Amino acid sequence: MSPQRRGALAALVAFVVLAVLIVVVGTHRLAGRSTTSFVDQATPGPVLLVPGYGGSTASLQVLAAALRAGGRAAQVLTFDADGTGEP
Structure with a gap:
């Protein structure tokens, strides 16, 4: 493989790894900030x-x-x- 192709492949792999890392970290952070509130199960509903x-x-x-x-x-x-x- 030519040096130019190796460099392009390395850049592509680095980009994919970075993109996956950003998605995983972003998803993990959003999961910690839930905006839904759960109904108290100790209080009977209507x-x-x-x-x-x-x-x-x-x-x-x-x-x-x-x-x-x-x-x-x-x-x-x-x-x-x-x-x-x-x-």
Whole structure:
């Protein structure tokens, strides 16, 4: 291999190594700075109760009352035409 090609190959290899190093270090630094906050798993979240197709919400109201008595926020959804989508 000619000296010019060896020099060009060495420069290319050095460039690739430097680029990989920059990507790895940059990714590692960004991973340390997370902007997301995690939800506290010790605090129970709200409960959304959805009735089944054509189902009644009566049993869900009982469940919602029990959840509320336990300190949880609970809401039962209601749909037109018993949730069947029929007019």
